[in-house]
Amino acid sequence: MFLPAGSQDQIGEKLNDQAKVNQIFRNVVRRRNYVAIETPVVEYAQTFTNPSVGMEANKLLKWFDGEGEIEVLRADWTTAIARALMTKETTQSKWFYQGSVFQKNESGIESQQAGIEIILMDVLLGEMETLFTAVDVLKELSIQDYLIELGHTGIFDYLIEPLLLNQADEEKLRSAMDEKNEDLVYRIASANGNDQIANQLVGLIQAYGGRDILADYRNKWQANPELLAIIDHLEKLITSLKELGVDDVIVDLGSVRQLRYYSGTMFSGYLKQTGDICFSGGRYDRLYNQFEKNISAVGLAFYVDVLTKIIKSDRKKRLVCIVASPETHVKAEQMRSEFPDAQVDIVYQQPTENQYDEIINLVDGVRL
Numbered sequence: 001m002f003l004p005a006g007s008q009d010q011i012g013e014k015l016n017d018q019a020k021v022n023q024i025f026r027n028v029v030r031r032r033n034y035v036a037i038e039t040p041v042v043e044y045a046q047t048f049t050n051p052s053v054g055m056e057a058n059k060l061l062k063w064f065d066g067e068g069e070i071e072v073l074r075a076d077w078t079t080a081i082a083r084a085l086m087t088k089e090t091t092q093s094k095w096f097y098q099g100s101v102f103q104k105n106e107s108g109i110e111s112q113q114a115g116i117e118i119i120l121m122d123v124l125l126g127e128m129e130t131l132f133t134a135v136d137v138l139k140e141l142s143i144q145d146y147l148i149e150l151g152h153t154g155i156f157d158y159l160i161e162p163l164l165l166n167q168a169d170e171e172k173l174r175s176a177m178d179e180k181n182e183d184l185v186y187r188i189a190s191a192n193g194n195d196q197i198a199n200q201l202v203g204l205i206q207a208y209g210g211r212d213i214l215a216d217y218r219n220k221w222q223a224n225p226e227l228l229a230i231i232d233h234l235e236k237l238i239t240s241l242k243e244l245g246v247d248d249v250i251v252d253l254g255s256v257r258q259l260r261y262y263s264g265t266m267f268s269g270y271l272k273q274t275g276d277i278c279f280s281g282g283r284y285d286r287l288y289n290q291f292e293k294n295i296s297a298v299g300l301a302f303y304v305d306v307l308t309k310i311i312k313s314d315r316k317k318r319l320v321c322i323v324a325s326p327e328t329h330v331k332a333e334q335m336r337s338e339f340p341d342a343q344v345d346i347v348y349q350q351p352t353e354n355q356y357d358e359i360i361n362l363v364d365g366v367r368l
């Protein structure tokens with residue numbers, strides 16, 4: 001009632017679980033030599049709505065500043081970090097961040113992310129490092145039941161090129177592919193004069209699964225070096241993940257993303273238990289093109305709220321109560337050091353309900 005729609009208070013154990021996810025993420029990325037970066041919560045809208053990013057203005061939390069410029073709350077870490085890095089001379093390549101992003105959608109307006117961004121690194125090295133970091137984080141969180149899905153922007157981009165779509169139609173086709181709406185995909189592609197491409201795109205919607213899909217398409221695209229190179233690339237990633245012990249990896253050759261900066265391999269992590277996406281990312285060299293820089297960039301973000309729901313909470317600590325008085329309160333406070341692993345309440349009245357594992361009564365500063 002006193003909060004804007006979509007805003008939420010957070011209370012209790014959930015916050016401890018969230019802190020646990022963040023702490024584990026931080027430990028893993030620091031061990032892997034990532035460096036922390038934080039951008040401000042307030043940015044210009046243009047940073048997120050420009051054509052290289054393509055976020056919809058009506059999903060951003062925005063207002064006018066004194067000069068009439070539109071400002072927004074941080075809508076995407078990846079974009080904000082690219083903006084920040086372009087104003088610095090840096091050779092550092094591995095960055096990590098943790099915090100809120102703000103976008104209006106079904107689940108509210110604020111969500112928590114913890115992510116990594118790697119720039120200026122060899123393509124395969126960067127992608128493997130990104131995926132292996134995700135595997136490392138999930139392992140440390142004791143999450144085993146997940147599936148990694150790989151896709152590649154190059155497939156859709158290559159197939160639609162001859163359609164010469166205007167931007168509006170390309171967006172429509174992209175979202176029809178994203179929704180796996182076969183009829184609509186067919187209609188848009190054939191209306192632009194090409195039934196053969198329409199059929200290929202519809203076929204791609206079904207092209208997800210294990211290595212057999214890659215084998216099928218290797219066959220189909222035999223005569224096409226550009227698409228074959230993509231198949232080879234995805235195969236390499238699957239092989240490395242398998243060697244690392246991650247067997248549940250599938251490809252979705254028809255996958256597309258609403259975020260326009262992706263320009264190569266895309267990855268998503270799914271929790272098998274709930275079907276929720278727990279991380280998302282990919283290669284996005286295209287984002288740096290807006291700064292007229294040719295920079296290799298890859299990364300991913302964990303959805304901390306999703307991980308928070310699934311992790312096991314830390315075991316409850318022993319609950320101790322020290323019954324003191326104003327005169328013995330200092331003594332009771334000093335006694336806290338005797339219980340480094342417990343949760344300790346100090347009260348002035350004997351508790352009536354027996355919610356404690358141990359109750360200590362202090363009378364005249366002496367333990368009874």
Ligand SMILES: N[C@@H](Cc1c[nH]c[nH+]1)C(=O)O
Binds near residue numbers: 079115281298299300
């Ligand atoms: N920023 C992307 C995730 C990502 C990180 N790096 C590359 N992609 C998202 O919020 O979905």
